[in-house]
Amino acid sequence: MDHFSVIQSIIRAGLSGDTKAFDKQVVRLRARLEKAGDVKEAATIERLLKSSSEMKDIQPSRVEVSRALVFGEALTRETNPPIDRETGASLCEIHFPEGERIVPVYESRVSETIAGLLEEWSSEEALRNVGVEPTRSLLIFGPPGSGKTLTASYIAEQLGLPLVTAKIDGLISSFLGTTARNIANLFDFANRYSCVLLLDEFDALAKVRDDPQEVGEIKRVVNSLLQNLDQRRAFGVTIAITNHDRLLDPAVWRRFETHVHIGEPGLLARTKMIERFLAPLKPEPPIFSIIAYCLDGHSGADLERICISMKRLLALSGKSHDGPGLFHTLSAVLGRLPSQENEPARILASDPEAFISLIANDLDFPLKQSEIGQATGYGQSRVSDIKKSKRHLPLMEALHAQ
Ligand SMILES: Nc1ncnc2c1ncn2[C@@H]1O[C@H](COP(=O)(O)OP(=O)(O)OP(=O)(O)O)[C@@H](O)[C@H]1O
Ligand SMILES: [Mg+2]
Known part of the structure; x- marks a missing residue:
């Protein structure tokens, strides 16, 4: 049978869930067919490829968020973010939805996960009817420049909620006692207002943890972070971002219900x-x-x-x-x-x-x-x-x- 080896590769890639290899092999089959003069069949594959890449786009219409998903007062441009008491620096930045959405481009597996979360957040009642809550925490990991921060902004825009972004290394004070307080103040702030909380550069804590001089204190800080993450569940959506997923403590990793890897x-x-x-x-x-x-x-x-x-x-x-x-x-x-x-x-x-x-x-x-x-x-x-x-x-x- 002609092209059997390519078909075999397609099946193998499909079964292993490797979408990159799958796309590559389908493109290869199309090229083979074309070369063999099977123009009609090649055109059919081309059409399928086109329609699947269109399907991978997330629909940019805004999601109607269930009322029970987020709690709290409305943030306004006058609301002051919490500050580090030692340095006076803000612990977070606040971005308000602007109605202008840059839709990230993903491989289909990632689009499906993000679209699935948005669907959960808009269909809370259907979930409640079967006794489950919508996902409230998401961990995004992947190499630099892959669109992780863009994804968090996109989600907040889709939900029509302000995005409260804290860089974890901005919370770490040279006085570790202050670090635990900064974390508590950040979460108090996020829980008080209706917002999406974004913890960027989440691996910063893990790096400090490797410093042998700080072991005891850092444990306290990580514990306080874990407690705050647990309590946060009752208040709203939390997204954490890291480039170095391997540095994360398994206990931290487990706190997040959904993990999304955005690759090349x-x-x-x-x-x-x-x-x-x-x-x-x-x-x-x-x-x-x-x-x-x-x-x-x-x-x-x-x-x-x-x-x-x-x-x-x-x-x-x-x-x-x-x-x-x-x-x-x-x-x-x-x-x-x-x-x-x-x-x-x-x-x-x-x-x-x-x-x-x-x-x-x-x-x-x-x-x-x-x-x-x-x-x-x-x-x-x-x-x-x-x-x-x-x-x-x-x-x-x-x-x-x-
Ligand atoms: N998947 C994507 N779809 C569309 N644009 C993208 C994508 N990835 C990156 N970009 C472009 O690159 C810019 C930078 O991406 P972003 O800041 O989200 O990357 P990141 O993964 O957060 O990187 P870092 O790890 O360095 O923080 C985006 O504003 C966007 O213009
Ligand atoms: Mg980023």
């Missing part, structure tokens, strides 16, 4: 973010896939930074604001960045034609030669010649030898 974005998620970050530029869409392929391994925050640099350079370079203009601008931007980790970016930075050769020879890459030719300005027949030259190979060898 896959090809589809990157394509979508790049399209968003390059707006208002509106080139033909295939260039987004090419840029996304090149920027594998980059976080959402990296992609945003690179897209901003591209727009700056493009605006001043006099190049056309289309696929070819963006392709060469990306090559120039990557050339100016400190050495990239990933191979495609390094190849594009040093030799755009070698990069074309790389994608044209990659069976997993979803675009046809004609689309690559159009998106990059090289044209189909030149892409075909470059493909045959395999000029990416010496560069890859040189990179591997480094």
